[in-house]
Amino acid sequence: MRRPLIAGNWKLNLLRAGAVDLVAALRSGLAGEKRCEVLVCPPFTALGAVAEALKGSEIAVGGQDCYWAESGAFTGEVAPSMLADAGCRYVLVGHSERRQFFGETDESVGKKLRAAQKAGLEPVVCVGERLEERERGVTQETVGRQLDGALGGLSKEDVLKLTLAYEPVWAIGTGKVATPAQAQEVHAFIRARLAKLAGDAAAREVRILYGGSVNPENIRGLMDQADVNGALVGGASLKAESFVKIVRH
Numbered sequence: 001m002r003r004p005l006i007a008g009n010w011k012l013n014l015l016r017a018g019a020v021d022l023v024a025a026l027r028s029g030l031a032g033e034k035r036c037e038v039l040v041c042p043p044f045t046a047l048g049a050v051a052e053a054l055k056g057s058e059i060a061v062g063g064q065d066c067y068w069a070e071s072g073a074f075t076g077e078v079a080p081s082m083l084a085d086a087g088c089r090y091v092l093v094g095h096s097e098r099r100q101f102f103g104e105t106d107e108s109v110g111k112k113l114r115a116a117q118k119a120g121l122e123p124v125v126c127v128g129e130r131l132e133e134r135e136r137g138v139t140q141e142t143v144g145r146q147l148d149g150a151l152g153g154l155s156k157e158d159v160l161k162l163t164l165a166y167e168p169v170w171a172i173g174t175g176k177v178a179t180p181a182q183a184q185e186v187h188a189f190i191r192a193r194l195a196k197l198a199g200d201a202a203a204r205e206v207r208i209l210y211g212g213s214v215n216p217e218n219i220r221g222l223m224d225q226a227d228v229n230g231a232l233v234g235g236a237s238l239k240a241e242s243f244v245k246i247v248r249h
């Protein structure tokens with residue numbers, strides 16, 4: 001198992017100056033951090049400045065989305081190789097806000113993650129059920145369908161290079177974090193599904209992050225779960241103090 005990953009998803013926040021200030025504070029606050037790998041995902045316009053400010057540090061940079069084509073007449077889109085060129089090692093794919101507001105489907109998530117891997121990026125593939133799906137008791141069915149739809153047909157080698165993020169939609173930005181037991185239950189389900197796709201050994205290697213209202217107070221209980229291998233943090237990643245505390249939990 002690789003090192004746990006703590007990722008900050010900045011969403012639609014921060015101009016370049018604020019972004020550079022934030023990573024400068026993270027750089028000093030996280031100096032010497034060995035236990036967890038750290039990732040920040042700024043908006044596209046700040047990627048270059050953030051990558052420059054993080055040169056020589058171990059904090060990785062990622063995009064929040066990408067397109068699947070490498071070039072062409074696709075106004076407004078950004079190719080995986082452009083993210084790599086801007087200094088990214090990772091890219092988020094299939095975040096629930098992309099699914100909810102921008103028409104992302106399991107099929108487009110699958111195309112994006114493949115294109116990202118082809119360009120040498122490490123995709124962080126996000127899945128998770130809506131409140132209504134949890135209340136109807138179809139959480140596993142929903143997450144299973146998202147996984148099969150996006151990951152079906154990937155080679156074992158490519159599954160091994162993935163990171164997954166379980167983000168229950170009802171926990172994102174709401175302050176309603178999943179309990180550690182709720183998170184563990186779905187993480188274990190995801191790992192079993194990965195084992196079906198790629199075998200037990202590969203499934204054991206894949207990091208599964210939890211996301212949704214993670215903060216310095218609740219991180220430890222989540223990370224204590226056997227199948228929780230890191231966190232995808234939104235709101236609490238915009239302040240150096242809280243993000244550093246989450247990483248150093």
Ligand code: PGA
Nearest residue numbers: 172173212213233234235
């Ligand atoms: P949140 O967002 O931590 O603000 O709930 C998490 C995410 O959307 O990745």
